[in-house]
Amino acid sequence: MGSPVSGGAGESPVQIHLTARHCELAADVRSFAQQRLERLNKYETGIHEVRVIVSQERKLHTAEITLRVHQQDVVITERHVDPRAAIELAADRLEERVRRGKEKRRKAPRRVGRLNGEAPSDLAGAGDGATDDEI
Numbered sequence: 001m002g003s004p005v006s007g008g009a010g011e012s013p014v015q016i017h018l019t020a021r022h023c024e025l026a027a028d029v030r031s032f033a034q035q036r037l038e039r040l041n042k043y044e045t046g047i048h049e050v051r052v053i054v055s056q057e058r059k060l061h062t063a064e065i066t067l068r069v070h071q072q073d074v075v076i077t078e079r080h081v082d083p084r085a086a087i088e089l090a091a092d093r094l095e096e097r098v099r100r101g102k103e104k105r106r107k108a109p110r111r112v113g114r115l116n117g118e119a120p121s122d123l124a125g126a127g128d129g130a131t132d133d134e135i
Contacts, residue, residue, distance in 0.1 A: 014041060015049035023056035029084050036091045037065070043098045046070055054083050063090040069098070 016037055018030055037050050048068040055062050060079045063086035067074040074097055078090040 014038070014047050017049065017051045019051070019053045021053060021055035023054065023061065023083070025054055025083060029054075029087070032084055033087050033091075036087065040067070040091075040095060040098055043095065043102055044069055052087065054087065056083075061086045063087045065090045065094050067094060067098070069101075074098070 014037075016034055018025070018033055033052055033054075037052070040047060040050070046069050050068075051066040053064045053066075055064075059081055061081065061083040062077060062079045063083065064075065064077045065087075067076075074094065076090045076094045076097070078086050078093065080086040080089060
């Protein structure tokens, strides 16, 4: 199963849970999945946990990766004959989505001038009056 994996210096550990359903995953595939998903920390440090479910139906392996970040779940599913390739495809799509989300948040316009729910126009009129010392 998963264990806390620490990223680089100053990064919080990410819980990575790996589950195999209706198939067996070799140790090298498990370590590949761990290493591949650890790379998500370079795009987003707020990742709480990652769940990977690899299942097999007939000859196709399905990799479903669920990422918990910023109180949202991001779910990516990919299929391939090889379980490692299914994990790689899903991880690539997940990495792209996390990167786009971070760019979106980074480029979003800031709400400047808001103080305790007041609109900026309300704040502009508050400073025009004379103070008690000037009267």
